[in-house]
Amino acid sequence: MKEQDVIIVGAGLVGSLLGTMLSKRGYSVRLFERRPDMREETISAGKSINLAMSDRGLKALEIAGLADEILRIAIPMQGRMIHDAQYNLSFQPYGVGNQAINSVSRGELNKRLLSMAEHHGVSIEFNQRCVDVDVLNGSVTFVNEQSGASQSVASRLIFGADGAFSAVRARMQITDRFEYSQTYLPHSYKELHIPPAAGSDHGQQFRLEKNALHIWPRRSYMMIALPNIDGSFTCTLFLAHQGSPSFDELKTEKNVSAFFQQNFSDAVPMMPTLIQDFAANPESSLVTVKCSPWVLNGKVALIGDAAHAIVPFYGQGMNCGFEDCRVLLECLEAANDDWPMALRYYEAYRKPDADAIADLAVENFIEMRDKVADQRFLRRKKIEAFLHERYPDRFIPQYTLVTFSPNVPYCEARRIGIEQENLMEEFLSDPAIYEDWTKPDALAHIDAVMQNRQPVMYKPLSPSSG
């Protein structure tokens, strides 16, 4: 055991993983969680979008020794299955070969992370609501949600891993010069359900293509569906909160039914509990939180959603939080476990990446709900895939940089993506390329440009990955 104790507020996905990593490194870790132990209780349902675990998340899980176990409860999705307005299906691969993102249940993942943390010696206390943080001296006051008893726990290192509405961050927010913003999309979301096919013995019969992320893009709104290992799909409707169409207009069974018949009629027969689910499940909002600094006095630090809540449209919320943990560990390594130095590294490397993925996530909503149904966009995606195949180190699609390139920082992925977008505009404006990029004239143009390009270059993700 190192002499340093660590307190982590929040035993969600990021807090549990961070606890495991620090415990494995020799620290004595105490994890405090506001909710009851979810392994013993029924999970509050109806608010969870399925997670799409990709290479950044997996790389961090590997460090904790949990990647294989999690992949066993995940379903790979190799691409998007678009259900267009005429209910034609088209498949858009995410990457090449067997590149895939992995659909996994948030609850299942969290339970396994909790057990993994305990297995590695982390102590976890549940029903502990953080009510105050002494950011100067380093202590946290918790109130037991069941008994009402309060305790104050001191530590020279306190992590706020307590999510988008972090209590630790709320305390930091009232310190001087703390930059903070919370902004909401005009859209909300609601969880819905497609059960396994009837007559299935083992709950393994999927009503839709299993290895895909299904999207019903409808320009200003959309529905998505992600597979679960029991054969069901978790669906999410993203729709404006107010206006037309909006959740505000869907207050009666009749309106809900008509809206789904009109927009998602191929899915309706697979959703026997649609009306009940719609009434029972909450309408949840979509927040982006940015703040600075993440570290106060070298001892109180934010990580995961507490530091940077993002919207779910790039599938990177959990992946980014897990990558925070990996980067923090690499900073600790580079700083020889000098914590104030490690935390300075962590914030300096990580804050620009969190800002970048927050912006990318908002931008990707427009791609998912609107552009994926657009012919020119589809053409462009194909040309991008072709370019990547022909010049693998000189052209890497932005989606690949974000999703399948865990050593490329998000802010570099964004920068490279913008630069490549300009290049694509040039190529798309050449009718020869637009019509058939494999013909000699088109190839001549492409090769002339590409042979003058440098390989994609990027800054390191952390001080020890340079």
Place this chain on the structure above:
Amino acid sequence: MKEQDVIIVGAGLVGSLLGTMLSKRGYSVRLFERRPDMREETISAGKSINLAMSDRGLKALEIAGLADEILRIAIPMQGRMIHDAQYNLSFQPYGVGNQAINSVSRGELNKRLLSMAEHHGVSIEFNQRCVDVDVLNGSVTFVNEQSGASQSVASRLIFGADGAFSAVRARMQITDRFEYSQTYLPHSYKELHIPPAAGSDHGQQFRLEKNALHIWPRRSYMMIALPNIDGSFTCTLFLAHQGSPSFDELKTEKNVSAFFQQNFSDAVPMMPTLIQDFAANPESSLVTVKCSPWVLNGKVALIGDAAHAIVPFYGQGMNCGFEDCRVLLECLEAANDDWPMALRYYEAYRKPDADAIADLAVENFIEMRDKVADQRFLRRKKIEAFLHERYPDRFIPQYTLVTFSPNVPYCEARRIGIEQENLMEEFLSDPAIYEDWTKPDALAHIDAVMQNRQPVMYKPLSPSSG
């Protein structure tokens, strides 16, 4: 008495004025203040920039019947007195004729507003810290800062007038879809002091020109001085928090002394307590807060700095807060005291104006610390004054729109100001105008353009001022 009770959290400038206005309108008003009664205690010194009361503030005070009393404790400042790097003085009038802004002590103003509120039947409870707000049912919980006793007070109408770090707003911030941002300038400020001239019997002998706002512009930083009725000046140094030069570098007497000798040597002999003041007075930060909505459930509303904290560089913080009160009253009038409707009007009219003055205030910092020392800027100011004199309804300088035009909404002042800036760029690019705008060639150009312009038009400030 109207049946409706009103709770106001915060008995600062805005809370006291709002209480007076609503009480005069027949409401039963209870005002709660965290601090002790400042009329009985010594005011905590060292953090207050003198206020510059201008027409918006005065117009609201007139409604409360307090304008004359306040003008008696104010000193009119007709313009800026610039102390340049060579200590040459130059005077830049703010407006025309006897247009002036009025230097007034925050403490004195607040004391008189408190007494005015009590005089009009407002009950004021001091030492009451707001610890919770029930935004759904409408109640506020206060803890007595002296006894520790807690009380919960219910009302169908609750105003948060509790300043830039509002407790009411903090409670609203955790409701769904509440947009919020707090951003800090890289600069801080510190209050300093120039006493009256020695040997003065009545403390009325001013060491600097009395009827001016003094500025020592030094590009990235500046000092200002505003007169007080006792013959002293309240000085404020605005300087970066970190970097060079910065407050961070001024941690020793030697450094402070050298910095002032180098930059403000004409003022140093007038500041006998400079070193002590610098050590004793805090370095304070400069925050801008924007949020939305200002009104929850038709019953909890924000006003003044609680709704829109702004930086002090346009001298509009208090003026804007007072104007909030005037607009709210006009909304009540237009809505026939239907409060939910009045609050909808209030937010719809007022939020764009608060956003506009927040941005103008940040922009004006650059004008004060840098541009006022620039020849081209001074030339432009003179041409603007000339244009305004020759075409009083077709050209109104932005400073005049903000400061001396209480019926022009801030957002309109900003829009008109940007449009006029383009016009000025056109005029300044004509060498004839730049050299001497009163000569025939220059006048011909000016008249040709101006005679084609419409008079300045703007939207109304409130629903009843249209």
